Amino acid sequence: MTTWDYAPAPESRDIANLKPSYRMFVDGKFVEGTGEPLKSVNPATEEVLAEVSTASPSDVDTAVKAARRAYDKVWGRMPGAERAKYIFRIARMIAERGRELAVLESLDNGKPIKESRDTDIPTASAHFFYHAGWADKLDYAGYGPSPRPLGVTGQVIPWNFPLLMAAWKIAPALACGNTVVLKPAETTPLTALVLAEIIQQADLPPGVVNIIPGAGGIGAELVNHPQVDKVAFTGSTEVGKLIQGSLAGTGKKLTLELGGKAANIVFDDAPLDQAVEGIVNGIFFNQGHVCCAGSRLLVQESIADELLEKLRTRVSTLRVGDPLDKNTDVGAINSSEQLAKIRELTQAGEDEGAERWTSPCSLPDKGFFFAPTVFSNVSQAMRIAREEIFGPVLSVLTFRTPEEAVAKANNTPYGLSAGIWTEKGSRILYMADRMRAGVVWANTFNRFDPTAPFGGYQESGFGREGGRAGLEAYLDV
Amino acid sequence: MSENRLGIAKTYKLYVGGAFPRSESGRSYPVNDSKGKFLANAAQASRKDAREAVVAARKAFPKWSGATAYNRGQVLYRVAELMEGRREQFVTEVAASEGVQTRRAQSLVDSAIDRWVWYAGWTDKIATVLGAANPVAGPYFSFTVPEPTGVVAVFAPQESSLLGLVSVVAPVIASGNTAVVVTSKERPLPSITLSEVLATSDVPGGVVNILTGSAVELAPWLASHADVNALDLTGAPTILRAELERAAAGTVKRVLRAPSAEPDWTKQPDISRLRAYLESKTVWHPLGV
Structure with a gap:
């Protein structure tokens, strides 16, 4: 029997357009954070990929205030049809830069390129495309006439699907008329910051989306900020419980997507x-x-x-x-x-x-x-x-x-x-x-789609992401 | 019938698992009307009674949540039928408890009965309204159905002794959840009469468990109980609410917050209370030959 030598088929890392340093995105601009910069590591080689500036508590405050202004002055009062067009743009631009994002995601996260290429990035684009269409149709979502947004949302996401989780969080928030401050995971901030670039190129009004890298402490700072009206968290059940406990009595709306043992x-x-x-x-x-x-x-x-x-x-x-x-x-x-x-x-x-x-x-x-x-x-x-x-x-x-x-x-x-x-x-x-x-x-497993609500029972969290049901998390209903 | 006949006073007890026990603690407390006149002694439920009620509610959950929506609708409608038969008794108790005129009490009781009818009609529509066929981008059939979250601990309104109570309990059980209800402390009598209605209607024992006593005393235990899936804070003491939410976080309970002032229960409700105790379950299956 003939045996064949294994021939690798590597994707070029140049496609990722990796930059030596990345900055946080606040009020429409890329700025240096005043937190301790972090080094994002390629888990497949242990080499440093890039240095990333992080937020300090005062940067969190700046970002939340920018989101508040953007909500009060622009986004919260913009007609849904206009919001939709911005979100459609984001969907398209993610798809256009799909290959670059896939390689960058695999570098930063360690996931196989075939998964970032075939699942993470296309599904992220699809989430924006799907939710864009809701922005001017919320009257038909089953939450009564003219459902109102909540205001400023503070979102904290994990490292396992960095860009996809950012899409799951940002797309419905924007479609429903909220503004966003999102903290990507400490070990995987890069694709979220490229998304910030896309958001800038899509001409979203400044402050509508703010992306602030940092460690868990900055996440806590964000969700506990008094001007945040809604908190969405994906991560461990342990941290989810801490967040639910810390929001007790504040009246902030909360959705949690936590652990599992399926x-x-x-x-x-x-x-x-x-x-x-x-x-x-x-x-x-x-x-x-x-x-x-x-x-x-x-x-x-x-x-x-x-x-x-x-x-x-x-x-x-x-x-x-x-x-x-x-x-x-x-x-x-x-x-x-x-x-x-x-x-x-x-x-x-x-x-x-x-x-x-x-x-x-x-x-x-x-x-x-x-x-x-x-x-x-x-x-x-x-x-x-x-x-x-x-x-x-x-x-x-x-x-x-x-x-x-x-x-x-x-x-x-x-x-x-x-x-x-x-x-x-x-x-x-x-x-x-x-x-x-x-x-x-x-007779299948691990299927995801923006039209299909996703979320847990019991200690796996509450609230849904995707589908009509997912809109409830971002509406004042 | 002699006008001098001495009436038979009712002993008001708890309602747990379809039975009417006294509090295991042996405690009771006097209940007065709005003018301070003694009406009856009510059982003062203890922490252990609350735990027993959770056990009963959990035990009742599989059958009640598994009943057909049509069946649950008929059962809820039957509650309305039986309340209608006891209308005068409810009017008397509501008037005494809330200090309202008879005509107002009649109107409140009628609204409470009608509310059961409203929710009875929802049982077999909620899945249509909140469920979905998901048009996923692939060769799969995907659908989403609402399902009851489980055992709900309900702190019933302190002021509205019957209409408020029905308005918070009916949406819990309409969708297949089971309930542990802590009633108004000062105005508990209509709730016990309601439990007698529930016991003689077709609501299975354990689906609704009613505890009279102090929400201040019972709430922390229910909020931290690992077998309670959701909390309704409507009638919970305002000063305790943040603490109860914190306790609920220990097992990631769903919490229905409430405004500090009691809402106007005579207003027509929407489906938000139904939604509060529902999970969405999404099921996928491939298409193929």
Whole structure:
């Protein structure tokens, strides 16, 4: 048998137009922040990509006041049809610079180029395009006639989908007539600042969108600013609880999109090869840095051995490495902190007696990488079955009856997503009905669309993003 | 019937899990009319009673949330039917509790009955109005349905003893949630009579649990209870509201905030109270042959 040498197909990093330094965007201008500058690191190589100025508390105040002025004087009173045109422009310009943004995202975040190119950037553009259309149709959204915006929104987003999360936050806020101060994640600020450039080129009135990089303390400063009327946060449940607590009694409207520990349930009649693809997508997409990742695989006992064997074979073929290589399936873990957390939890899995299998793939010498890992013989009490790992680590549990699958799937304080694999239509609907989760994927996983509301039950947060339902978060209703 | 006949006074108790227990604490407190005249003793619910009520509400949730919308609509309508039959009793109690003239009390009771009818009609329309077929950009069928959030702890209005109470409880259960209700402390009697109506209508035990007593005492326990999914702060003590919201953050509860002054309950409601206790669930399935 002939064996072929692996030939990488790297995307050129020059396309990212990487600049040595980036500045924050306040009141329509790029300005130096007075916080301690941060260095954004390429997690695949550990080299510094760029220096980024950050906001200090006084910069937060400046940005919020700029957003307030823009709301009072321009954006809050602009006809919806005019707002729509600005937002459509942003959508188009993201698409125009799609390749550049994709490469930059992969450099800064570590995600494979095929994912930033095919998912993150196009979906970000689609979110602006979708919400642009709502701006002059809010009367038809089901919240009564002429629903009013809230004012200034303070938005804090995570590092796992940097540009896409910025789009999920900014697009509906603008469509509903609010102005924005957004804090991107400390480790992934770059694409949000290119978005700021796009917003400037799209001629948005100054102050309508402000983007201020910084660490968690600046996020706290932003959400607690007295002139912020609405707070939207995507991130960990731990921080979400802190924010909900700190906003108590302030009257600020809040939406939270937090962690998850989704069950991906495979019945004995499922098309196994498709299910294996879905399981792989569910937990290894974006290195498992996905709040709705299918991190708990529930397999019907009668097919568990067969499925596990197929799964291990398939996972062994996943190519882990250079995010810019178009063949890469699993990129770099976003930071050394996250890598340490994944290592700690996988160690706990071993210590608690689960059976560990790790893909024999080769890993690069430099950078933050973690080989895809599957734990079997996992019991519900183990930490790897209860806690969000946020990495390429799957915990496999088994069940015998649909009732048992429901009970195990719902045995978590989270409730963001769930997966169901079966050929039987009535069973899909039975299971979907019983999942205490905001998104249920049947015979698929990790699908996102601006028209489809996304968000959690219970400790996975409240409020929705996307669809008609997502507008409620940004309207005074 | 002799005019000298001594009437039979009612013992007002709690309503938990479809039964009428006294408070496990053995406590009661006097309830007076608006002029200070003694009306009855009401049970003073304790923290443990509140916990029992949450257990009952959780137990009732799967069946009630799983009932068809048509069925829930009929059950809510039946509450209105039975209230109509007890109209005079409610009028007497509302007049005594709130210190209003009989005609005003009649109007309030009628509105309360009509409110059940309004919400009864919503049960099988809310999914149509708030749900969606999502036109996603790919070969998938995607739809979104509203679902009840779970157990809701309701602090009923302190002033409006019946209409306010019905206005906050009906939207909770219309969509399939179950409720633990802490009633007006000073004006609890109509709520107990309502619980007797609920017990004899077709509302399953545990769907609505009614606690008389002090919201100040009970609220912190309900706000931090891990098996409560949402809070309605309408009748919660104003000074405690921020603290209750903080406690609610511990388990990411949904919180319905309230204006400091009680709203005018005679105004026609909108669906915001229904929306407050609903989750959206989005389901995806591929298209293919």
